[in-house]
Amino acid sequence: xxxxxxxxxxxxxxxxxxQALVGDTWSHPYAVxxxxxxxxxxxxxxxxxxxxxxxxxxxxxxxxxxxxxxVELTVERLGEDALHEVGFVDPSGQVIxxxxxxxxxxxxxxxxxxxxxxxxxxxxxPTADLxxxxxxxxxxxxxxxxxxxxxxxxxxxxGRDLNVGLYDVDLRNPVLTFSDxxxxxxxxxLRAQGHRFVERLPRGMSPRENALLVAPEGTWLLxxxx
Numbered sequence: 001x002x003x004x005x006x007x008x009x010x011x012x013x014x015x016x017x018x019q020a021l022v023g024d025t026w027s028h029p030y031a032v033x034x035x036x037x038x039x040x041x042x043x044x045x046x047x048x049x050x051x052x053x054x055x056x057x058x059x060x061x062x063x064x065x066x067x068x069x070x071v072e073l074t075v076e077r078l079g080e081d082a083l084h085e086v087g088f089v090d091p092s093g094q095v096i097x098x099x100x101x102x103x104x105x106x107x108x109x110x111x112x113x114x115x116x117x118x119x120x121x122x123x124x125x126p127t128a129d130l131x132x133x134x135x136x137x138x139x140x141x142x143x144x145x146x147x148x149x150x151x152x153x154x155x156x157x158x159g160r161d162l163n164v165g166l167y168d169v170d171l172r173n174p175v176l177t178f179s180d181x182x183x184x185x186x187x188x189x190l191r192a193q194g195h196r197f198v199e200r201l202p203r204g205m206s207p208r209e210n211a212l213l214v215a216p217e218g219t220w221l222l223x224x225x226x
Contacts, residue, residue, distance in 0.1 A: 052095070066086070119226075125164055
């Protein structure tokens, strides 16, 4: 959610993100920005944030298979007079939403397009139970790889259109993770531009090669050498 959507848009566009054309699905102010791989919705209303959202056509037909996996729905709007929507949470409490249809039109972006943040790797999700979280995402159809230990312990649950990084690290918030071998130079340039960063990184994360950039609406962007 964003209390000042124009401010957030200006921030992301200054970094090289592109604004998408949104529809009139929502009655509240709403915008979407993208780097071509990741799409971030900025909502001008109180919602759980950040929220992972996927589009699933014929959504009502997929409710029973989800419940068969043991998923407990926290939201179930399947009436004839509204956009179908269901919601649930993962073991760490991350809110997940499925919508019947997309609420924006992705802009045409060249494959070579790049932002100042580098390559978008994954949505990073801190979890206190790596094994349970990995099993949950694996059951949803993601491929949970073996844990890696550097730069910190994590499991990547790879999906068709998004990778979810399950992080065993002392992070208070989920993060959007970007990587580049030359990230120290990128971080220095962003600091010189006056952007705001989290002052204290999680234990074991080198401040020379990593940083947590803070967007105006509060989103944390993890910048790392990968």
